[in-house]
Every structure is written in structure tokens, then in C-alpha cells.
Amino acid sequence: MIDLDDVVERLSRKLAGGVSRRSVLRSLGGLLVGAASLPLLPVARGANNSTADKAQDPGDPTSCDYWRYCAIDGFLCACCGGSVTVCPPGTEPAPITWVGTCRNAADGRDYIVSYNDCCGKSPCGRCLCNRNEGDGPIYRPPVANDYNWCVGSKANIPYHCTVSRIVGVADKTG
């Protein structure tokens, strides 16, 4: 009958005799470094702006001059722990938005941009932009950017910052 204890002991001694502690550490270290390198592989890099993407989407998303911000009035979420399109942690986008069209100099097309206020935390205070191109009077709410649209949000009044989502292309005329 095979004694399991003997088998394990023999295997352990054989392994200990043939493998040094340094080689174990080296292998383990390689594994850890390899895991840490995975986000650097091309697949992960593809999630960021490549040079080609950047050419189609020119400008600095933390600057008021960035093309998508042509009708913005508020703090840029890209400066507040979020991104151009994603609210920072702890906030949520207001469901009611104002909408404008901005021209992308890279392709000369007009894009429909939805400006969503991110709500639930006190004002971010960084990167205040107020460009107002195409801004309408407050008695035309859907094109007016002076409102705090967090009033319609479940997170309610506290306004934190604003994201700019492209929802379509405005290439159709009358």
C-alpha cells in the first residue's frame, strides 16, 4: 500500500535538491513583474489615446480650448478625477442635459455633444470653463447652460463638474 506521507516527502526532498531558493524567488519575481506588465501590452495601450486617435480627437481635455467644450459652462471632470466622458467616483451624471454641436477641426464635422453635470459632491473648483458657443437664453432650457442640471438628478443639488459626451454627428441639413 502506498503511504501518502512517504510520497510527499520523497517529492519534496527531490524538489528541494534540484531547485534552489534563488530560482524559486526568480520565478516568483518574474511572475509578479509579468503580471504588472500586462497593462502595458498592446491591448491595454489600445484603450488609451493612440497617435491615430489623437489626430482625430485633437487637443487637451483638461483645457477649456478642447473642441468638445465649445458650449460648456462648468468645471471639467477631466480635471476632477473623472474624464471627458466619465463622472468622478462618488458622483453620478444628471439625466437632464443641455446639448450643443461642436466642430472637430480634425475632420471639419459638427458633432452633437451632450453636457452632463456630475452630481453628488461639492463643486470641484478646478478648470472652470465658460465658452457658451451657441448657448441659448434660460427660457429655452435645453439649450441653456446656466442651469444646475443636478436638480433633476437622484444625487440632487450638489454640482461637482461637467462631462461632454458625443452622441451623434450633425451632418444633416434642412
Added chain:
Amino acid sequence: MRAVLLAFVLLLAGEALADAGRARQNYLIHCMGCHGESGLGLEGQVPSFSNTLAKISASPQGRDYVLRVPGVTQATLDDRQTAEVLNWVLAEFSTKDAAQRIAPFTAAEVARARQQPLLEVNAARDAVFRTAE
């Protein structure tokens, strides 16, 4: 008879000229801010289009209400494009069967409705929904 046929052909041609891409674009620019990309609105604040527009448009009272709400009478679109967006919304956010039971909204209807915008929107809405239930 020939005149009637001609009018019918012109009417069909007008419908054919409706541009779904332009209607969607106008929806995104003029309606989406409040009603949302999916037409679901905001509960208790902004009416949903989903399966409700066809339902209330089925009665003359409901159709009149739809044409006279602020979003329609105050839209910064001409009458033809406003009707085009209404028809796109009807088709986009209703079942096919329900949408097909409603006659397409026309520019003439929009023009008439703009002369009589609703003054008491909530009361009119409540009355229309009570009837439609």
C-alpha cells in the same frame, strides 16, 4: 378624380421624403436633453415616450395634447421637421404594431397646434392619461 389621385401621390412623396437620419439628429439636438437618448424621460419630471406616445396619440384628445405640448410648439424647427421628429419618435419608441395604428403627424397639424399652445400642461396630461387607461 385625377386631382385626388395627384394629391394622394404628392402626399406619399412627402412621406417618402422624410429623412430618418435628420429626424434622429433633430431629436438629439432638440429633445434628448430632457427626454434622454432612449426616450425614457425622468420619472415624475419628464414624460417617457416609450410605449406611451402611441397609446395617447390613438385618441383625438391625446393627439391634440401631443401636438400642443411645449416641446412641440416651442421647438426651434419648422413645422415639417417638427412633424418628422414626432413621427420618428413614434416609430422609435413604440412597438411596430402600435406605431402603425397612428396616422403620421403632418406639418399642417403642427402649424395649427402652434397657434394654440397648452397653458395647463399637467392638467391636460392627467386628463389624457385618465382617458387612455
